[in-house]
Amino acid sequence: MGITEKILLVLFAVFALLAVLRLFAAPLKLAGKLLVNTLLGILSALGVLAKLSLGLNLFNALVIAVLGVPGLALLILLRLVFI
Numbered sequence: 001m002g003i004t005e006k007i008l009l010v011l012f013a014v015f016a017l018l019a020v021l022r023l024f025a026a027p028l029k030l031a032g033k034l035l036v037n038t039l040l041g042i043l044s045a046l047g048v049l050a051k052l053s054l055g056l057n058l059f060n061a062l063v064i065a066v067l068g069v070p071g072l073a074l075l076i077l078l079r080l081v082f083i
Helices: 003-050 058-067 069-082
Strands: none
Touching (some): 003 069
16 A cells, blocks of 8 residues: 555545534534523522522423523522512
8 A cells, every 4th residue: 555545545544433423513512502501491490599599390391491591590580580
């Protein structure tokens, strides 16, 4: 195998790696965002220690999962205003 073939092989491998990374970039980004929002939901459930308990229910989980930190702030604000 000559040097030209090795260079072509390396270029092909780099191109294939970039194509695979590009293919999976969006799902990995979505999974990371979902993981962060899930952790925020768990942390909001631990707010009992700070007397900011929201409760762990489907509505709160969905609001925090969709909106993230602003959703958590909204739920805490609603909790403080109405209770």
